Amino acid sequence: MRELCLPVGLAQDEMARLDELVETRRRIRRGETLYDAASAFAGLYAIRSGFFKTHLLHSDGRDQVTGFYMNGEILGMDGISASRHSCGATALEDSEICFIPYARMEELSRELPGLQHHFYRVMSREIVRDQGVMMLLGSMRAEERLAAFLLNLSQRLAARSYSPSEFHLRMTREEIGSYLGLKLETVSRIFSRLQEEGLISVQQRHIRIDDLGGLRKLIGQEHC
Amino acid sequence: MRELCLPVGLAQDEMARLDELVETRRRIRRGETLYDAASAFAGLYAIRSGFFKTHLLHSDGRDQVTGFYMNGEILGMDGISASRHSCGATALEDSEICFIPYARMEELSRELPGLQHHFYRVMSREIVRDQGVMMLLGSMRAEERLAAFLLNLSQRLAARSYSPSEFHLRMTREEIGSYLGLKLETVSRIFSRLQEEGLISVQQRHIRIDDLGGLRKLIGQEHC
DNA sequence: CGTTGCGTTGAATAAGGTCAAATAGAGTGG
DNA sequence: CCACTCTATTTGACCTTATTCAACGCAACG
Numbered sequence: 001m002r003e004l005c006l007p008v009g010l011a012q013d014e015m016a017r018l019d020e021l022v023e024t025r026r027r028i029r030r031g032e033t034l035y036d037a038a039s040a041f042a043g044l045y046a047i048r049s050g051f052f053k054t055h056l057l058h059s060d061g062r063d064q065v066t067g068f069y070m071n072g073e074i075l076g077m078d079g080i081s082a083s084r085h086s087c088g089a090t091a092l093e094d095s096e097i098c099f100i101p102y103a104r105m106e107e108l109s110r111e112l113p114g115l116q117h118h119f120y121r122v123m124s125r126e127i128v129r130d131q132g133v134m135m136l137l138g139s140m141r142a143e144e145r146l147a148a149f150l151l152n153l154s155q156r157l158a159a160r161s162y163s164p165s166e167f168h169l170r171m172t173r174e175e176i177g178s179y180l181g182l183k184l185e186t187v188s189r190i191f192s193r194l195q196e197e198g199l200i201s202v203q204q205r206h207i208r209i210d211d212l213g214g215l216r217k218l219i220g221q222e223h224c
Numbered sequence: 225m226r227e228l229c230l231p232v233g234l235a236q237d238e239m240a241r242l243d244e245l246v247e248t249r250r251r252i253r254r255g256e257t258l259y260d261a262a263s264a265f266a267g268l269y270a271i272r273s274g275f276f277k278t279h280l281l282h283s284d285g286r287d288q289v290t291g292f293y294m295n296g297e298i299l300g301m302d303g304i305s306a307s308r309h310s311c312g313a314t315a316l317e318d319s320e321i322c323f324i325p326y327a328r329m330e331e332l333s334r335e336l337p338g339l340q341h342h343f344y345r346v347m348s349r350e351i352v353r354d355q356g357v358m359m360l361l362g363s364m365r366a367e368e369r370l371a372a373f374l375l376n377l378s379q380r381l382a383a384r385s386y387s388p389s390e391f392h393l394r395m396t397r398e399e400i401g402s403y404l405g406l407k408l409e410t411v412s413r414i415f416s417r418l419q420e421e422g423l424i425s426v427q428q429r430h431i432r433i434d435d436l437g438g439l440r441k442l443i444g445q446e447h448c
Numbered sequence: 449c450g451t452t453g454c455g456t457t458g459a460a461t462a463a464g465g466t467c468a469a470a471t472a473g474a475g476t477g478g
Numbered sequence: 479c480c481a482c483t484c485t486a487t488t489t490g491a492c493c494t495t496a497t498t499c500a501a502c503g504c505a506a507c508g
Contacts, residue, residue, distance in 0.1 A: 056359050059444045064363045066355050078355065080348035086355060106341060110334050117330060123347040124304035130354035131290050131302065131310060135280050137361035138405035139288045142464070173487065181362035183465055188488055204473075204487070220283045366496065397455065407497055412456055428455070428505085 022046070022098045034075060034089040034097065041079030043102040047071045050095020051170040054078075055178070056087045065179040067129070068092075068171065070156060077123050092170040137181045140219070145180045146190045147218040150200065154209060165212070169205040246270070246322045258299060258313040258321065265303030267326040271295045274319020275394040278302075279402075280311045289403040291353070292316075292395065294380060301347050316394040361405045364443070369404040370414045371442040374424065378433060389436070393429040 025048065028034055034045055037057050052069045066087055069075055079085040080102065109116035136148050158164035169176070173184040180187070191202045199215050201208040209215065249272065252258055258269055261281050273295050281287045290311055293299055303309040304326070333340035360372050382388035393400070398408040406414075415426045423439050425432040433439065 056355055058359060058363065062363055064359050066358050077348055078351050081345050081352055082349075086352045106337070106344070110337060110340060113330070113334060116334060116340070119344070120330070120347070121305050123344070123351065124301055125306075126351050127302050127347065127354060128305055128310045130351060130358065131280055134290050134354065134357055134361060135282060135288050137358060138402070139282065139286055172485095178362070184487080185466085185489085186464060188486095189464090192488075396453095408454090409456080409498085410496060413496090416456075 022100060024099045026097055026099060028091040028095045028097060030091050030093050030095075032091050034091065035079075035085050037085055037088040039085050039088075041076070041083045041085055041102065042099075044077060044100045044105065045075040045089070046098045046100060047073050047075065048096040048098055050097070051092045052089050052095065053092055053171060053175060053179075054087045054089045063178070065171075065175050067133070068153075068179065071160065074122055074126075077126055092175075133179075142180075142182055142186055142190050143193065144219045145182065146176075146187065146194065147199075147215045149176065149180060150207065150209065151212075151215055151219070154212075165209045167207055169207060246324060248323045250321055250323060252315040252319045252321060254315050254317045254319075256315050258315065259303075259309050261309055261312040263309050263312075265300070265307045265309055265326065266323075267329065268301060268324045269299040269313070270322040270324065271297050271299065272320040272322055274321070275316045276313050276319065277316055277395060277399060277403075278311045278313050287402070289395075289399050291357070292377075292403065295384065298346055298350075301350055316399075357403075366404075366406055366410055366414050367417065368443045369406065370400075370411065370418065371423075371439045373400065373404060374431065374433065375436075375439055375443070378436075389433045391431055393431060 028050065034052065037055075047069055049071050052075060053065050054067045054069065054075065055063045055065045057063045069089075075089050075097075076085065078087055105119065109119055136145050140148065153167065153169075154164040157167055171179075173187045176182075177184045177187045182190075191200070194200045194215075195202050197214070199209070199211045199218075201210055252274065258276065261279075271293055276293045276299060277289050278291045278293065278299065279287045279289045293313075299313050299321075300309065302311055329343065333343055360369050364372065377391065377393075378388040381391055395403075396408070397411045400406075401408045401411045404411070415424070418424045418439075419426050421438070423433070423435045423442070425434055
């Protein structure tokens with residue numbers, strides 16, 4: 001996990017100080033929330049294991065999934081700006097997290113230049129990630145969105161040495177749809193269509209990518 | 225401008241050090257780019273005056289507007305994560321910016337706790353802003369998107385003591401559409417519709433908000 | 449005064465949404 | 479182990495919304 005969510009290139013003694021950073025380990029059961037939207041911000045959460053979604057509640061009651069997070073990723077950075085979380089985080093499977101109190105993070109990142117740099121980078125990466133989603137929602141058709149979604153998952157799984165071509169979805173069709181700006185029926189239909197086209201095999205939540213190149217071509221060339 | 229893009233609550237001597245931070249002032253003419261997508265990251269840009277758009281280039285040639293920025297706002301934070309900008313920034317009118325070299329920013333934010341905190345907050349705010357756009361793109365209908373767009377502009381103008389109810393759009397219909405995930409014709413049509421409904425008056429790029437409450441109601445209650 | 453870029457509007461079309469019904473699994477209690 | 483229930487998923491028929499294609503208007507500018 002360290003390679004993923006903690007700085008590379010820190011000296012040995014700096015690594016030692018890092019352990020001070022992490023206050024607690026906590027288990028979160030599937031369905032439980034790590035924090036709710038509008039709750040007071042206390043610090044960041046590094047996912048040790050498990051899977052989360054973040055979601056925003058719109059004033060009219062509908063809520064939208066804004067992201068899916070897996071082990072090695074950091075949750076909660078949205079809360080820094082207003083000392084209050086703008087979105088909630090919910091576990092999609094039993095998970096384990098490390099809590100990083102914000103005050104301590106600021107303090108320590110002053111002492112360890114590498115750590116400060118790392119946090120700036122992690123936050124910047126989140127901004128870049130969000131821009132990718134905006135691109136996806138703003139200018140891709142349904143089929144492209146799903147393809148991009150699957151490729152993104154595949155790539156992140158590969159980075160964690162899981163199979164990039166065969167995996168189990170932790171979220172429902174509705175959650176995928178909410179994330180991609182589609183209705184759950186559309187998600188289901190597009191999965192079926194991609195299967196007919198021989199690009200993937202779908203068995204409920206079990207996904208196998210049969211034609212990686214084909215999927216890539218789908219998002220690299222077409223448009224609308 | 226200081227109230228907007230620089231920390232509140234810094235001591236006098238800290239303020240003095242701040243001037244060291246800002247290296248250069250630069251004028252950018254309308255249509256020029258501040259930085260291009262994929263260009264090397266050097267630092268951040270604080271907008272002194274003017275108006276910018278940021279935009280992402282998709283591999284198939286289409287580019288999507290990811291944000292509009294006005295005076296007092298910070299550009300370039302996307303570049304920290306990969307030492308390379310993920311999107312480009314283009315001036316939509318003659319503008320003036322301050323350049324903040326990244327190395328100096330990191331250095332100084334180590335010495336001035338208030339500054340470090342401020343930068344974390346600014347980056348977090350950007351994340352929250354992006355989430356709002358995701359909400360907009362993912363779960364609002366065209367009319368709601370335009371209403372939200374106008375209300376957002378109005379609010380930011382108000383914070384700068386400009387008129388919140390009457391203003392001039394700096395961007396084309398196509399740029400608005402790209403930002404909102406709509407085609408330019410749709411944007412034009414919806415503007416006309418909102419005018420017919422008595423909510424706004426549109427005269428090319430000149431906008432007057434006639435019924436603020438009505439616009440708010442549009443995004444607060446309806447859904448799809 | 450024609451050119452050029454931007455904006456508006458109309459008609460036809462396609463993409464995705466809505467509503468409804470059928471099916472498949474997972475979990476539960478008998 | 480089986481029947482029962484509940485939720486998630488799939489699929490079909492139909493409908494709404496936004497896109498596409500095309501024509502025209504407007505304003506700025508050389």
